[in-house]
Every structure is written in structure tokens, then in C-alpha cells.
Amino acid sequence: MTDKTVLLSLESLHKCFGELEVLHNINLSIHEQEFVFIIGPSGSGKSTLLRCCNRLEEPTSGRIVFDGHDIMRKDLDINKVRQQIGMVFQSFNLYPHMSALGNVTLALRKMMKLSKAHAKQRGLAALDEVGLSDKATAYPNELSGGQQQRVAIARAVALEPKLILFDEPTSALDPELVGSVLEVMRSLRDQGMTMVVVSHEMGFAQEAANRVIFMDEGEILEQGSPETLFSAPKHQRTQEFLSRIARH
Numbered sequence: 500m501t502d503k504t505v506l507l508s509l510e511s512l513h514k515c516f517g518e519l520e521v522l523h524n525i526n527l528s529i530h531e532q533e534f535v536f537i538i539g540p541s542g543s544g545k546s547t548l549l550r551c552c553n554r555l556e557e558p559t560s561g562r563i564v565f566d567g568h569d570i571m572r573k574d575l576d577i578n579k580v581r582q583q584i585g586m587v588f589q590s591f592n593l594y595p596h597m598s599a600l601g602n603v604t605l606a607l608r609k610m611m612k613l614s615k616a617h618a619k620q621r622g623l624a625a626l627d628e629v630g631l632s633d634k635a636t637a638y639p640n641e642l643s644g645g646q647q648q649r650v651a652i653a654r655a656v657a658l659e660p661k662l663i664l665f666d667e668p669t670s671a672l673d674p675e676l677v678g679s680v681l682e683v684m685r686s687l688r689d690q691g692m693t694m695v696v697v698s699h700e701m702g703f704a705q706e707a708a709n710r711v712i713f714m715d716e717g718e719i720l721e722q723g724s725p726e727t728l729f730s731a732p733k734h735q736r737t738q739e740f741l742s743r744i745a746r747h
Contacts, residue, residue, distance in 0.1 A: 585655030645676030
């Protein structure tokens with residue numbers, strides 16, 4: 500991926516909650532059109548790292564450069580940056596009193612100040628992209644978990660971001676619903692969307708990712724292509740983690 504432009508760069512990033520250091524000296528570059536998977540045991544700092552990328556969590560120290568701009572600057576409008584960095588959460592975070600289309604268009608109207616007609620057009624296109632054009636008027640409680648997560652992805656896609664962050668996007672889903680969400684992510688990858696994913700979907704990581712990063716105890720211990728990392732991990736902790744996963 501070295502011929503691609505660096506879209507996101509984390510430099511000497513640290514994050515502490517009180518006395519507890521949950522991220523230690525993270526240095527990471529994400530290139531345009533790259534699909535990066537972050538794996539590791541629970542509590543290793545994966546989700547915190549992801550949430551630092553758009554400052555949902557404030558790093559204790561370090562530098563974050565997105566699309567050539569230092570987004571740690573005090574005078575920066577972080578909401579403008581977040582329009583360019585979509586985020587998909589484990590728990591969908593849909594408004595229950597709004598239709599699928601209403602959920603997708605809310606940020607288009609409120610943050611981007613689009614007209615109702617333009618927002619509807621973009622929203623319907625985004626729902627179509629995730630295979631839910633027939634569910635535009637449905638409310639979250641009328642949708643399966645997989646469909647709700649696809650609405651959440653459509654909400655991120657509708658903003659036309661340069662990067663989408665996925666935090667455990669399938670972990671709240673019944674196993675039979677996971678495939679539809681992964682299919683949407685695969686389609687976005689094929690369209691050239693830059694994505695960083697925290698997930699336990701190891702099979703999907705092996706098949707779809709450009710790069711896999713292994714984290715443990717707040718540090719990046721190893722990274723490489725899926726072929727290399729899954730078949731010949733170098734670090735002992737990576738080897739132990741993958742062998743435990745394989746036994747389950």
C-alpha cells in the first residue's frame with residue numbers, strides 16, 4: 500500500500516483513564532483505499548484506539564493527522580472532521596422514533612444543512628447501497644439486527660466520508676445475520692472506501708483485509724498482510740491469541 504496516500508496518521512499516541520494507560524505509544528498510518536483489521540484480546544485497547552481516530556475519545560498525548568490536517572488542534576471544528584470520518588458502532592445507535600430513512604438523513608440535514616429533497620435523495624441512495632431500499636419507511640423495531648446495522652452503515656455512507664471506522668459491527672448480531680453486514684463491508688471495500696475495523700470475524704479478516712494489526716495491552720505488537728499474520732505470526736502473543744481462537 501506504500502504507493503497510496505496516507506489518509507490517517509497516529510503519532511506517539513497515548514491514552515490514560517486515570518492511572519491506567521490503555522494506549523501506549525501508538526504509531527499507525529492508514530492509506531487511502533486500505534481495509535485494515537485490528538484484532539486482539541478483549542481489553543487490549545482496540546476500541547479505544549478506534550474512538551481516538553475521530554476524537555470520540557480524547558488522547559492523553561500524541562498527534563492525529565487526517566487528510567493532511569492535525570485534528571488535535573484546539574481551534575479545529577471536530578464536527579466538520581467527523582463528517583469525513585464515518586463510524587459504525589456495535590449497538591447500531593439508531594433513533595427508535597425515526598424511520599430508516601429518517602435515521603440516515605438526520606445528519607445530512609442537521610450537520611451538512613442539505614435541503615430535505617437532497618437529503619432524501621442521498622439517503623435513499625445509501626439505503627439502496629446496503630440493500631434496504633424497500634425498508635426506507637420501516638422503524639428500527641420492525642427491522643432485524645442485521646438490517647438495523649446496515650441502516651447504521653448507510654447513515655455513515657450517506658455523509659460520503661473519506662474513512663469509515665467499524666467498532667465490532669457484528670458482535671451484537673445473531674450468527675445468521677452477520678453475513679449480510681459483511682457483504683456490505685465487502686462491497687464498500689470493492690468501491691475503494693478506506694475502512695478500519697475492530698472485529699473478531701477472523702475469517703472475514705483473512706479473506707477481505709489488506710492489513711491486519713494485532714494489539715495487546717495497549718500496544719501494536721505485530722502487523723502485516725492477512726496471509727503472513729495468520730499463517731506465520733512472529734510475536735509470541737499473536738501466536739498464543741490465534742491458537743486460542745483456532746481452538747474455539
